[in-house]
Amino acid sequence: MKILVISGPNLNRLGEREPALYGTATLKQIEDTLKNDARKLGCELVFFQSNHEGAIIDFIQQSGHTAAGILINPGGLTHYSYSLRDALADSGKPVVEVHLSNIGAREGFRRHSVIAPVAVGQVSGFKAESYRLGLEALVRYLGEPA
Amino acid sequence: MKILVISGPNLNRLGEREPALYGTATLKQIEDTLKNDARKLGCELVFFQSNHEGAIIDFIQQSGHTAAGILINPGGLTHYSYSLRDALADSGKPVVEVHLSNIGAREGFRRHSVIAPVAVGQVSGFKAESYRLGLEALVRYLGEPA
Amino acid sequence: MKILVISGPNLNRLGEREPALYGTATLKQIEDTLKNDARKLGCELVFFQSNHEGAIIDFIQQSGHTAAGILINPGGLTHYSYSLRDALADSGKPVVEVHLSNIGAREGFRRHSVIAPVAVGQVSGFKAESYRLGLEALVRYLGEPA
């Protein structure tokens, strides 16, 4: 069971970027930890990060059909990328949306996700843990979809 | 380490209430499962459910100071109860907000949580799993607050 | 055939409360008249009034499954109680919403009912008559649902 783990713009900067909001773990560290978790959950992860909306859509189109589900932190694209939303919906795979900071507790524009309506669920606010919890949620969902 | 697990209006009806949205587990079953998880995570849970906004606020005031954190599914109060929000903020304890359905993907009014700005983070959309993941997130946060 | 007749906050004050808007009949008098009507319509009424949102939700949960339908004047809760809305929807029974004054002709906030989307229909503006007409409507609907 393969799962795509996608990180949007600026998330390659984790660890250095406003640690109070986003935590001190680098994306590499988060991915390494996730790999461990994945092993226990019996699934394989394919990681992808890009600052390019188009590259993320390309990746979803090329890898989506081989995957069981998608874990995505859309970064800043969360708030305006209807193109990304369409790509996720079009993949036909369950999507879990994660955010490191609690987007419901920040500036007005961050409270609105254009991705949420095409996702199964959302985890936000727990820094690196958001990824891990999102992965668990996705794997359980795949075992027992609603 | 004690954690309050609070469920708002209508959540005592879980299992019978729109299972497609909220899942088939009863609140009792969710709580039993959570107790197991809590044991592994090394914490003790105090459960509380009420259809009364006031009773939930009373409970937070009476039990909040003995607890390390609060896990709450505010139900319909999510969207208007500034009184509950004030009670949670006033407790001074970390709050994790959970929802069984993905509130970001439903009617307009459900997309806005007045509770979110006083929470550490949010888990939504995974039915009974939302509680379990929220508990994990809260316990980790307590071990390592941001 | 049992029907729940629920009156929200401040409706126990009918007869004394702004009679120009709400009429001169007391809630007791309205209920007595309704009982007569019910006898003719071949149904039994269970009355409930409370100023507590939570108590109304409790009542719906406890009595809803024994009833064929619900007649409700939600009072001030009409305009914000998503918790009451969820309880009514969750009951699975047809709901008729009544108002003594014509809420469409008053202050801006009174024109918006968060209850309406889960109701079969609405009667407003006819003072005590709104209850009686709403009961008739509900009984007919139960005989011949759409």
Next chain:
Amino acid sequence: MKILVISGPNLNRLGEREPALYGTATLKQIEDTLKNDARKLGCELVFFQSNHEGAIIDFIQQSGHTAAGILINPGGLTHYSYSLRDALADSGKPVVEVHLSNIGAREGFRRHSVIAPVAVGQVSGFKAESYRLGLEALVRYLGEPA
């Protein structure tokens, strides 16, 4: 005691038009049933239906002064016809507004009635029954105005 019963655009299509929303009775059948009810209530009905806003206003101006009250289902004009609203207000007669579907539970634009502020009350959601209940309400109101 004469009462005008006015039906707006597209209501001559009742019976054929989206029966799930509007019921299976034709306007003719509704009017025949209403005539029976009227006899019992001791009043006479004058029916009028038109797809023309102007024709309805003409009718109200010509017949309004001979009538005791007006029962109206404004159809689509409900949501924008300030001209119809002015005609109804100008008649000086009590107006009862009826709708076959529950306009409070449909698309956003249907939730707002520009007619409501000049009406005594409203009945909506009970298909053909909405007319009958509205008539009863109007006759009672005329016997005992608030």
Next chain:
Amino acid sequence: MKILVISGPNLNRLGEREPALYGTATLKQIEDTLKNDARKLGCELVFFQSNHEGAIIDFIQQSGHTAAGILINPGGLTHYSYSLRDALADSGKPVVEVHLSNIGAREGFRRHSVIAPVAVGQVSGFKAESYRLGLEALVRYLGEPA
């Protein structure tokens, strides 16, 4: 020099309709007075009143090319009739908009005129005088357009 004097829905009711707002003069009296004024101003008037938006548009199309200008009280159509607005603009003649009551001092919806952007100017609030002043303004404008 011919001028069209057009009165929209319900203005045939002047004199009887809410005199506090609209004055005690009937439309006939207003028109007779206007005729006198017109004689002095050296112009001829063609009067038209209808409760039908379509009939007013027909009239503008049929008579507009023979007229030097248009004086119009659009009544309730003021607030929504983009069709009337298009007809007035299409006539290519200067339009003066008049209102008997001061629409800027009434309900919110009356403060917005969809006709204003295609008019030369507006006179409102002076009851029958609004027509007379509007006529004077139009005649002057025709003598000396801006």
Next chain:
Amino acid sequence: MKILVISGPNLNRLGEREPALYGTATLKQIEDTLKNDARKLGCELVFFQSNHEGAIIDFIQQSGHTAAGILINPGGLTHYSYSLRDALADSGKPVVEVHLSNIGAREGFRRHSVIAPVAVGQVSGFKAESYRLGLEALVRYLGEPA
């Protein structure tokens, strides 16, 4: 195969009305050209133009059941006539909406069509061509509905 071709208020003025926006062809010329196109497409056209919202609704009700589809340029009614919208939806026939000017590029109010949600599709901005393209689109759709 019969198709209704309906033109709303002020469209009888085409050719004379703001040619920069609406083109130089008269409605008669547009209809003659369309008849030729129809012959090639194997369908028959019934033309109707009116400045009266009510007359257009009457026509749809009377002719709709004999037609395979409806091509409509609602003119100014596009922006507020929920009555026309209801008539089109009620006809049960596929509707194609056309506009001579590009309504998405004009004043704010012209960008919102209350008709669009009940149409199959829309063609706007190509002056007389909008009709012809809309007809083609409708005939193809009738051959192969989605």
Next chain:
Amino acid sequence: MKILVISGPNLNRLGEREPALYGTATLKQIEDTLKNDARKLGCELVFFQSNHEGAIIDFIQQSGHTAAGILINPGGLTHYSYSLRDALADSGKPVVEVHLSNIGAREGFRRHSVIAPVAVGQVSGFKAESYRLGLEALVRYLGEPA
């Protein structure tokens, strides 16, 4: 009978200021013409112009009680000066609001007058004529208030 004729900010620049919008007459010329008109109407005018909101309010307070009515072109203050509005209302005298350009046909912000709700009526769009017509309207109103 004394009437105050007040002109707000920038109106001392008339004649030089955007003549296409405001006309070519200077304020002095407008006032001279008005004096003639006043003589015929049997009233005396007191002119006041200032670019200072406070000076206009001072003037209204000092001269208002000696005057029968107030004719005012509030200039840019039209759109925000609640202080001027309060001064006019406080004077207890009938107020007529005039504008040289048609404020209903210009930028969005110009369409909203905070002065209108305390005025008897409004004349706008006729350049210098707006003053003259407003004076006539005011004098008539004083002879025959509504």
Next chain:
Amino acid sequence: MKILVISGPNLNRLGEREPALYGTATLKQIEDTLKNDARKLGCELVFFQSNHEGAIIDFIQQSGHTAAGILINPGGLTHYSYSLRDALADSGKPVVEVHLSNIGAREGFRRHSVIAPVAVGQVSGFKAESYRLGLEALVRYLGEPA
């Protein structure tokens, strides 16, 4: 002369709750100080605090008729409880609204009070002093109502 002094949700927590915003005095201390003030002002106080909207409404209904006026700090209910508003209006007694923090200087939602339109006046921002000043204001008002 009896006065009801009502404190809404979370105000029993005063002294411990965000002292920078709400002050260091406990509710008990505020009430004791108020009692002293009351003695000087010649009135008697009845205190009531609850976290339950319904309990506050019950109290107003039961004690309102024996009281001369009501001093209320509605806490979080300020911003949404139309039920509380209706209860206060229904009491027929003068109401003074107090807030410990300056609600006009905080988050957007706190700037809007649904209680204000049924109150005589408001005191906010002076912590415990707000109660004392509000009491003084109410007693004076009762001596000399506007």
Next chain:
Amino acid sequence: MKILVISGPNLNRLGEREPALYGTATLKQIEDTLKNDARKLGCELVFFQSNHEGAIIDFIQQSGHTAAGILINPGGLTHYSYSLRDALADSGKPVVEVHLSNIGAREGFRRHSVIAPVAVGQVSGFKAESYRLGLEALVRYLGEPA
């Protein structure tokens, strides 16, 4: 201890201006009463009233540094004068905002104060008493700032 007592536009008209809203005391009488109160509270008052926004700002700049605090009724400037707001904030002194009428219970525009965010607190609705209570509040605050 010196305190500035500033009254904005139209407040020199107190006593004559809509007494039902603003009371019957003149500003002079209010100031005389305040002087008495000030003596008891051990402070000295400097009064200033102007209809000129600029003059009030000049006064704050010239006298602000010699004062301990500012009591201000901004009148109509309350709702738009960001310049006054900046002047008050710039003074660095505690500001108490008072209103004679209850601005939270009046027209929509009066409910929004642009001054509130730079004030310590607000007293509104108690006519002349609002000044006295505001003074007390300010003096206490100066003795014991939060």
Next chain:
Amino acid sequence: MKILVISGPNLNRLGEREPALYGTATLKQIEDTLKNDARKLGCELVFFQSNHEGAIIDFIQQSGHTAAGILINPGGLTHYSYSLRDALADSGKPVVEVHLSNIGAREGFRRHSVIAPVAVGQVSGFKAESYRLGLEALVRYLGEPA
């Protein structure tokens, strides 16, 4: 005569992506059909599809000057890409906007096109046919621009 035919994000997925909305033809099939049409219309097509906003802008800049016009389906970029809008406007070539689904009949955000104001016209709702009709419209426009 060369025409650019540009398809935005996710349109390479046509045929597989929600066929009920977007049709069963692949982009390749649409392009092949278009080529045939182009031959008849006497023009040459240059196709471009990308999921990258930037790549589409690059293409417009590089190929725009060699083309007579642009046919574009901007996909999800329709609703937010002001950069794409600027590129199209900057090209100086006539632009026709096409959509496979009827964007005026879908979710709120899809009803607003930021591209429309720089386009000659729009065709939407006819699946693959939208491209073909748009091409025809563009070629005619180029032959006979408005």
Next chain:
Amino acid sequence: MKILVISGPNLNRLGEREPALYGTATLKQIEDTLKNDARKLGCELVFFQSNHEGAIIDFIQQSGHTAAGILINPGGLTHYSYSLRDALADSGKPVVEVHLSNIGAREGFRRHSVIAPVAVGQVSGFKAESYRLGLEALVRYLGEPA
């Protein structure tokens, strides 16, 4: 070449007023530095500061015709003074708007300038430097207008 350098309300307080936002230079110092710059740029400066909207408008009217351009920091007037805007537009001279703080990064109301639409350009956020850069920009523009 003469240039007017105008500073609005509270700017005479520079140096003392919130230095973190507005810098430590006094207005006198800024003006002295500007004079040096002006000498190099070959132009003469006329300085004017006032807390009075009216005085600034007077100054623009009196000095505008002798000047080549206007450099203005409107202070708090930026956000509401349509009167100042009209005065600047009426001067017919190029206007450059400067702000010491970055108004696009502050409270919501500060992000909207009613002056911007009549200005050539804007410089904001560089404290005293904003004036100097604005002067340079204006002088260049005068040498080479767009």
Next chain:
Amino acid sequence: MKILVISGPNLNRLGEREPALYGTATLKQIEDTLKNDARKLGCELVFFQSNHEGAIIDFIQQSGHTAAGILINPGGLTHYSYSLRDALADSGKPVVEVHLSNIGAREGFRRHSVIAPVAVGQVSGFKAESYRLGLEALVRYLGEPA
């Protein structure tokens, strides 16, 4: 001291693109002029232009840490790219935002910059000069940050 000079989508087209708005200088010419200025200001410039949001973010991430500050004209991205905003904020370097046209004086959507809240300041409206002035501002700021 190195400074990044970044130009967003379509700015490589300067010189050809709507010269009335954006000037006649090409980006190359602007950059050459800037290099001269930079030499005088003692700093080195690194230029970057792209039509790709992602490429600009990549560049900021790769070069940001070696630079002292960033000068950016975000082009169309100004109005929606929260991803770019996050990248700029994350760089930790002072950002100056420049625009060639005066965005405060154009279409509604152009008046709102999502970049402004993370910038030190903004220069807009002076065509090529905006870059030069922005550079000066940035260099001064770096010498003497606020």
